[in-house]
Amino acid sequence: MAEAIELLPHGPAEAARTEGLAEAGLAETGLAEMRTGVAGKRRARPPRHLADLDPAGRRAAVAELGQPGYRADQLSRHYFARLTDDPAEMTDLPAGVRAELGGALLPPLLTAERELECDDGTTRKTLWRAFDGAFVESVLMRYPDRVTMCVSSQAGCGMACPFCATGQGGLTRNLSAAEIVTQVFAGARAMAAGAVPGGPGRVSNVVFMGMGEPLANYRNVLDAVRRITEPAPAGLGISQRSVTVSTVGLVPAIRKLAAEGLSVRLAVSLHAPDDELRDELVPVNRRWKTAEVLDAAWDYAAATGRRVSIEYAMIRDINDHAWRADRLASLLAGRLAHVNLIPLNPTPGSKWTASDPAVAAEFLDRLAARGVPVTVRDTRGTQIDGACGQLAASTDESKQRASYRSTPS
């Protein structure tokens, strides 16, 4: 587990060196709760990979190695269209070139350490080990009509939401664009190979709902979104409309995203309609209040034409009161929004638990009665700690064993 330190309320210089937080505009906030394990330290970067680069960057990288530009296109076709990352299979490249380009542009980034499955093999969680020993997790979920990859954008998370397992350990580091793309690539390859029950298929959706706060790793997440959505061979060719970026509500980053000209879906983790409670459940609310977050969300909806998804974890006797449903309905009525109610997945040692089903049903009815579109999130993967908020890969071996004990082998 990364050593966690507290950001000092008056330590902007220290905070500014903190990976991710500075980029998200959090460096000046002085939020003591935003924990991070990397302040002041320079970490080694993940090796450069084809998936970090746009097509022009790939041609430049290949040229640096003394190869003609079309080699970049050949490599891209192998990786993004044929889903091959083994240079030995790239027989249209001369053997020496294969080894050189493969070594330079397709270094192994994430190694699957463990794989867990449930739902008859249609939900699969992978624990990945990065080049520096950091652990992250991704989850593939196959439904009758779609295949969703839930990916991590950071190792750990600095946002410290008290109900979320990842939030408890602080931030280890940002993932590179290629480390994010690799998670989708692995799912796409498993689907193409028919390794997931139901026959060969494609990954149709990507949600940034694994470990980390995607908008605190803005540049790499944006690069990853481009790689995931550009048509092959530039990228994996998944529709922008089928990609969801989920955020605690980093207002400047939401506004920046709205100006990118993309049509990805935005999900806002609201969890409370009032600042008093949201300050506790989503500590970054002390910097950007509920009203500001929702303003940015509505501007995002206006800019993209996309309905914003409002995430609301139902926590028994904490945020599930009828008056909070009514307050939430008032905030959302008439807006381009959709509420996703997520039964809380209690994390180990948590004092909180999921709402009583009857209470959750009333909460839903109150929203629906006011014309607010609302659904209850399916909580796949609960048995393999793969459901929302349970991704908490840890370098602590005993914890890992506990988490993986339930493996249906």
Ligand code: SAH
């Ligand atoms: N940092 C981003 C994305 C990761 S979490 C964000 O906060 O949006 C994806 C979703 O799962 C968020 O809505 C998050 O609040 C929710 N979540 C986290 N822990 C949870 C838990 N224990 N039970 C239910 N939902 C949880």
